Amino acid sequence: MIELNFTKHVGDPFIEISRIGVIKFCDKKVVNYRNLKQCIEELFKKYVYKNAKTLNQIFSDNSKFTHNSTAKNLNKRFQNAMEYFEKIMSENIDGYCVSCGEEDNLSKVEKMLFPLTSGEKNVNFTSFFSGDILLCKKCAISLFFLPLVTKKVACGRAIIRSNNDEINEFWVEDCIEEFNNNMLKNKEDILPNSTINIFENFAYDMIERLKDEDLTGDVSFYLFSNVDRNTQVDILNIYKNQISFIKQVAPLSFKNELPSRQKDEWRYLIFKYASKERKEGTKRVKFEDEIQENTKYIFRYYNPLIRDFIQGKSILKYLRESRVSWLLTEIYAKEILKMREERLKVIKKVANGLLKLNNGDDKEFIKKVVFPIEKTKSANELRTRLREFMRKLLAMPDKPKLFSADEMVFYILPSGENWQETKDILLIALYEHLSFDEEIERELETIEGVEDEIQ
Numbered sequence: 001m002i003e004l005n006f007t008k009h010v011g012d013p014f015i016e017i018s019r020i021g022v023i024k025f026c027d028k029k030v031v032n033y034r035n036l037k038q039c040i041e042e043l044f045k046k047y048v049y050k051n052a053k054t055l056n057q058i059f060s061d062n063s064k065f066t067h068n069s070t071a072k073n074l075n076k077r078f079q080n081a082m083e084y085f086e087k088i089m090s091e092n093i094d095g096y097c098v099s100c101g102e103e104d105n106l107s108k109v110e111k112m113l114f115p116l117t118s119g120e121k122n123v124n125f126t127s128f129f130s131g132d133i134l135l136c137k138k139c140a141i142s143l144f145f146l147p148l149v150t151k152k153v154a155c156g157r158a159i160i161r162s163n164n165d166e167i168n169e170f171w172v173e174d175c176i177e178e179f180n181n182n183m184l185k186n187k188e189d190i191l192p193n194s195t196i197n198i199f200e201n202f203a204y205d206m207i208e209r210l211k212d213e214d215l216t217g218d219v220s221f222y223l224f225s226n227v228d229r230n231t232q233v234d235i236l237n238i239y240k241n242q243i244s245f246i247k248q249v250a251p252l253s254f255k256n257e258l259p260s261r262q263k264d265e266w267r268y269l270i271f272k273y274a275s276k277e278r279k280e281g282t283k284r285v286k287f288e289d290e291i292q293e294n295t296k297y298i299f300r301y302y303n304p305l306i307r308d309f310i311q312g313k314s315i316l317k318y319l320r321e322s323r324v325s326w327l328l329t330e331i332y333a334k335e336i337l338k339m340r341e342e343r344l345k346v347i348k349k350v351a352n353g354l355l356k357l358n359n360g361d362d363k364e365f366i367k368k369v370v371f372p373i374e375k376t377k378s379a380n381e382l383r384t385r386l387r388e389f390m391r392k393l394l395a396m397p398d399k400p401k402l403f404s405a406d407e408m409v410f411y412i413l414p415s416g417e418n419w420q421e422t423k424d425i426l427l428i429a430l431y432e433h434l435s436f437d438e439e440i441e442r443e444l445e446t447i448e449g450v451e452d453e454i455q
């Protein structure tokens with residue numbers, strides 16, 4: 001009897017994750033024809049069960065299953081699916097599978113029959129192919145399982161693919177569990193739903209979940225739609241170091257706090273930047289108990305900090321303006337910016353040196369030392385400023401030295417490295433030791449405001 005092994009890795013992310021869907025749904029890595037047929041029957045019975053009124057989410061508008069002639073008749077739809085399964089299994093065409101490269105015994109697969117296909121082409125994904133294509137039995141059959149292993153995000157559906165198989169399996173098991181629970185609850189919409197409407201927030205939430213499961217790896221998130229027009233696939237790539245940063249700073253699922261300063265700080269930042277409006281700085285969400293209790297709740301809000309972090313952009317700006325601790329900054333600089341330990345040490349040393357210019361009057365120190373640094377707009381300006389402060393220090397009785405020539409060249413403002421990072425980290429190191437009154441706060445906001453406009 002024919003046996004199909006679904007364990008092979010393939011190039012197409014849709015088919016890759018669907019193959020794991022087959023393995024988990026059928027609870028077998030190698031499935032014979034009879035078992036596979038039973039699984040397909042069970043799957044389609046679930047897809048078309050009587051409460052499921054949202055079949056368009058499972059199959060595209062173009063699919064035979066949702067076409068007007070069959071859409072109202074669930075039995076007919078089920079019958080069509082089984083006929084199509086038999087057709088795929090019985091064909092024997094020579095060539096190479098466009099997804100996994102397997103030779104011969106292929107089936108001709110019509111685009112319109114498959115779930116999640118659209119009217120437009122997308123050459124990157126075989127499930128978006130434009131006409132008939134040749135697929136091996138395993139790749140073709142696994143596409144039936146694709147809807148099962150997707151989650152609703154915003155107005156599309158998302159899948160993930162990681163270089164760590166455990167992460168892929170975690171995703172698939174989670175989806176299938178939710179799918180089955182939705183059926184038990186007689187929900188109309190049985191497909192897994194993240195309830196998060198912002199793609200970046202969804203990815204962030206997923207990273208926190210992976211952290212809780214102690215899973216790590218690179219993860220690509222795909223968000224796609226199965227509507228006929230304006231089809232697009234959005235992709236977010238999250239790297240291992242981002243997960244490992246979150247591991248160090250985010251408390252376990254937010255609510256079960258572990259006592260650590262950086263975790264408290266990070267949580268505060270996530271809440272601080274959650275905003276009800278897409279325009280930054282408006283209608284910030286209040287730090288309410290219900291939000292603290294329900295992790296997902298906070299991810300319904302637009303959050304520029306999460307957006308930039310997920311998109312791989314620097315979040316030093318947020319760390320600086322929130323005047324976070326050196327501890328959190330150091331973790332971020334090492335893990336995400338990949339900053340050398342020595343460079344961090346030297347910048348910290350410069351900050352400590354500058355603090356010697358503080359005669360016990362924070363306000364005066366901020367005006368004379370911090371603001372001039374804040375106002376620098378280039379590496380040259382920053383270097384000049386630091387040299388001026390060094391001269392002032394050298395005029396003091398014990399002549400403390402701010403930095404050596406080598407330290408300036410190799411660690412403080414090394415060529416080829418981002419000078420702005422030095423400035424941000426230096427300021428964070430200074431802030432930690434200073435208190436700000438209202439007047440100073442206002443003045444600082446003006447400086448930061450001007451800087452945002454320049455950027």
Ligand SMILES: [Zn+2]
Pocket residue numbers: 097098099100101102135136137138139140
């Ligand atoms: Zn194949």
